[in-house]
Amino acid sequence: MIYKDLNQYSGHFSEYTELRLQENRNNRISMVNGDVMGNSVSSSSGVSSRVYKEGNWGFSSSPDLSDSAVEYVVRSASDNVRFMNDRNKMECGFILPDTCGHYEMDLTTQISRNSQKQWIDFLKDIDDYIQKKYPNLTSRTIVLAGLDMEKSLLTSSGSTSYSMTPRGIMYVSLSMENNGELVELMDVFGGLGQLEDHFLDPTQFYANIDSLADHLSRKADGVYTDAGMKDVILDADLAGILAHEAIGHTTEADLVLGGSVAREYMGRQVASELVTLIDYANSVEGKTCPVPVYIDDEGTPSEDTVIIKDGELKSFMHNKDSARHFETTPTGNARAYAFSDEPLIRMRNTAIKPGTNTLEEMIAAIDDGYYLMKSSNGQADSTSEFMFGVPLGYEIRGGKLGNAIKDTTISGVAFDVLKTIDMISSDMTWSAGGMCGKKQWIPVGMGGPAIKCQVNIGGR
Amino acid sequence: MPSQYWGSLAHLRDAEIPDYCIEQLIKAGGDKVQCVYSKGEKRELNVDAGEFSLFRTTANHGISLAVIKDQKKGSLSINKINQEDIDESVATVLTMAASSMPDEAYDISENQPAKSFSKGPTEPELEKMYNRMEEFMDFSGSTFPTTIIEQAIMDFSAGTSYYRNSNGVAFDETGGSYSFSAMFTSKEGEDTSSFNSAGFSSLDMDNPLHEGGSIKRLLKESAEHVRTKPVPKKFTGDIIVTPDCIMDFIGFFLGNISDYRLIAGTSLFRESIGEAITNGLLTLHSTPLSDDLSGGYFVTGDGYEAANATIIEQGILKTFLLSLYGSNKTGLKRGPNSGGSLIIDSGKTALNDIVKSVKQGVLLSRFSGGSPSDNGDFSGVAKNSFYIEDGEIQYPISETMVSGNIADMFHNIKDISEDNVNFGDEIFPWIHFGGITVS
Incomplete structure (x- = not known):
């Protein structure tokens, strides 16, 4: 538990200053073929301060949470910005936009906490179920992972916030051999909340595991995809990674300044008119998102960033410095992973807004294509060109689902792919364990509805 | 402080x-x-x-x-x-x-x-x-x-x-x-x-x-690379993988000789010590004590003094990278170190001469690809890469996929450059592979 109220330290501030106390706590248990391979907990806490002056930043952190350590890091951050100011005088006179907000959010579970033994028993139950029901599998891997991020913030603009944002997830990975070939499939469960909020009763996951094993069995008999441009349905998992990786990153203002193609597209039609793409701050239609942010780590009240509205590129995601550069307002996207990390422009919960179609209608509308359900990983770059691995999908022939497919990849230029979207499902599903890497790793929300579009699919 | x-x-x-x-x-x-x-x-x-x-x-x-x-x-x-x-x-x-x-x-x-x-x-x-x-x-x-x-x-x-x-x-x-x-x-x-x-x-x-x-x-x-175009048509040919992205492919071998896959029983190389897992041109070392590298380490995560090791010698798998737990669990020999600090031995051919030997192919500078499947099948986009034809680099490419099988690909090494790059933590040359699908 860290201090919630940091006002006592405001007397240490002399320039624009952010002060953050933070503790990240992890619990991770992994079981492979019934054996406990990992059984660990960890915590990392400390204080950091960031000071802005004349266009430069100074940052300092310490693992010590004492009053003297707080005073030390503020002084050290000021010394660091002075080091920069003495050498880099290019940006004298720059002033950051002023934002102020107050919010307190504690999502600690209201359920009594489980012991480590109960979690190991939970995993053992699931492993026993898999082993007994599917004895022919080559391997079973189950991982339970909890992350609590607890932060307190005070800025010289007067913003204050306290948040305890937990994530609890379980990975289940199964593999089997078919004709000498190893085939693997994984699913992830859980999301916002501590482990107790998701994983009290192992029997609730038996149906999910049956579904995973069924998909794996079908995939083992799967067919290679026909390479080329195809009509496809990208289910929520893939639509989410498309929105995040291929569009979202190109519209982070720091990457725009770094040369992303999106800079030239502002105000232009970059997608089908059906497409509205939003980086949600904390909730969608009253439901809390996987990574709710109410005040960001620069003390800016977070708001939804409508990146694309009805197909037109409308906004980038900003922190204070990029907002100053673009002469606009910060959007509350500045986030840091650890106490020793500085805030960067990060997405929060990025998704295409749901449409009006059903998945059945979308499948029926494809004569020769694929229903692509899961992503294994994804990469995109400043041109919005992307590539995602697809470990699970099915053929669509004559408007009906057909054979499962083997591992494949999809690729394209995202801003071109968005123009081919002609159907969007009305539902909304968030992926359970989204993480994003950009100097620091950080939890993000990715998901959305299913979309029907055209992409280039790999083949043998 | x-x-x-x-x-x-x-x-x-x-x-x-x-x-x-x-x-x-x-x-x-x-x-x-x-x-x-x-x-x-x-x-x-x-x-x-x-x-x-x-x-x-x-x-x-x-x-x-x-x-x-x-x-x-x-x-x-x-x-x-x-x-x-x-x-x-x-x-x-x-x-x-x-x-x-x-x-x-x-x-x-x-x-x-x-x-x-x-x-x-x-x-x-x-x-x-x-x-x-x-x-x-x-x-x-x-x-x-x-x-x-x-x-x-x-x-x-x-x-x-x-x-x-x-x-x-x-x-x-x-x-x-x-x-x-x-x-x-x-x-x-x-x-x-x-x-x-x-x-x-x-x-x-x-x-x-x-x-x-x-x-x-x-x-x-x-x-x-500001202006690029795709390769002229789909072909099966060569790729020259630069030192900057060879880890995308070497990682497949390292994953298969480390704890998780060997314990889970999903390693392709469980029975391959002493056998050829690539052709004879490849020699790969893990050298945490090397003076040629600025990186490295002296103690393994499980408390042993680290030693340099040759992992693959002229194509032959010499050691697994198992921890003490992995060794006890599998009954296989513990690795001499915790991996990393990799050095691939350079060959004897100048990079320019390797390029001259390519009839049709790609100089692969960055690979944006999905994780390879368990059997080594891979496909991904060739980023920041160049099209090669008749022994000459022609133009920078985009929207080009390369695909193949990593295990097969390393049996089809055609040459390794004498040129290499020291990244401080690793030293890699350029490696010339044949039989890759480019589309």
Whole structure:
């Protein structure tokens, strides 16, 4: 538990200053073929301060949470910005936009906490179920992972916030051999909340595991995809990674300044008119998102960033410095992973807004294509060109689902792919364990509805 | 840093803190216990969108405890170094071990002679770091004016770690090094290259940053990649994989000879020690003690003094990279180190001559690909890459997929360059493969 109220330290501030106390706590248990391979907990806490002056930043952190350590890091951050100011005088006179907000959010579970033994028993139950029901599998891997991020913030603009944002997830990975070939499939469960909020009763996951094993069995008999441009349905998992990786990153203002193609597209039609793409701050239609942010780590009240509205590129995601550069307002996207990390422009919960179609209608509308359900990983770059691995999908022939497919990849230029979207499902599903890497790793929300579009699919 | 609040541990020297932890873990009932205490500092300069932006200094320390009791194991790490938190952690990790399931494979390293190791400087030349960054920005701005340095990070990290276990193992490691990385994109009007990145580590700041690793070459290639086109048509041909992306393919082999896949029973190479897993042109070493590298380490994660090792010698698999647990679990020999610090032996052919030998192919500078399937099938986009025809590099390409099977591909190595790149943590040459589908 860290201090919630940091006002006592405001007397240490002399320039624009952010002060953050933070503790990240992890619990991770992994079981492979019934054996406990990992059984660990960890915590990392400390204080950091960031000071802005004349266009430069100074940052300092310490693992010590004492009053003297707080005073030390503020002084050290000021010394660091002075080091920069003495050498880099290019940006004298720059002033950051002023934002102020107050919010307190504690999502600690209201359920009594489980012991480590109960979690190991939970995993053992699931492993026993898999082993007994599917004895022919080559391997079973189950991982339970909890992350609590607890932060307190005070800025010289007067913003204050306290948040305890937990994530609890379980990975289940199964593999089997078919004709000498190893085939693997994984699913992830859980999301916002501590482990107790998701994983009290192992029997609730038996149906999910049956579904995973069924998909794996079908995939083992799967067919290679026909390479080329195809009509496809990208289910929520893939639509989410498309929105995040291929569009979202190109519209982070720091990457725009770094040369992303999106800079030239502002105000232009970059997608089908059906497409509205939003980086949600904390909730969608009253439901809390996987990574709710109410005040960001620069003390800016977070708001939804409508990146694309009805197909037109409308906004980038900003922190204070990029907002100053673009002469606009910060959007509350500045986030840091650890106490020793500085805030960067990060997405929060990025998704295409749901449409009006059903998945059945979308499948029926494809004569020769694929229903692509899961992503294994994804990469995109400043041109919005992307590539995602697809470990699970099915053929669509004559408007009906057909054979499962083997591992494949999809690729394209995202801003071109968005123009081919002609159907969007009305539902909304968030992926359970989204993480994003950009100097620091950080939890993000990715998901959305299913979309029907055209992409280039790999083949043998 | 202000003085630490150690409570009643204030009288202890750094090296005595893990000794205290070991003593407490044994007193609490641990059968076999280990502790790693580490402390370090980082100084970091950042450039964003072509401008100096941030000077960051961080300090951290931490204790990692592991205990085996009745052949059950628990692990815990904290970064609060005071008696109250350590004593509480000792009790917690014992409870975690008691909560777990027994496994005969759990163990700690056996007694070895106590040793202290050190490598690299412990204090940075801060002014020089700033000047080298400024010099790099001047160089890239004047030599490649269409290239935007999206972000550049120069840091110096130094620290000490103390490994102790209840078998009497006591290793101390002190080290420091500089590292530099840059991410960049080139732009002419609305034409934009793919982003690319490059970096390296070093024990000193004696040379300009753009001379390190592949930095200058990749900046030049980025500027050439503003206007690209796809390959003319689908073909089966050659790829020359640059040192910058060979790890995307070598990683497949390392994954198959390390703990997880060997324990899970999904390794392709479980029975392959002494057998050819690539053709005879490839020799791959893991050399954490190499003087040719600025990186490396002296102690493995499970408490053994690390040794250099040849993993693949002229195509023959020589060793797995199993930890003590992985070794006990599989009945296979423990690895001589924890992997990394890789060096691929260079060949005898100049890179230019390798390019001349390619009838139709791709010079692959960055691979944006999905994880290969378990059998090694892969496909991905060739980024920042060039089309080769009739022995000459023709033009920069985009929207081009390369696909094949990694296991097969390494049996089809045609040549390895005499040229190589030292990234500080690794040394890799260019490798020429045949039989790859390009579309």
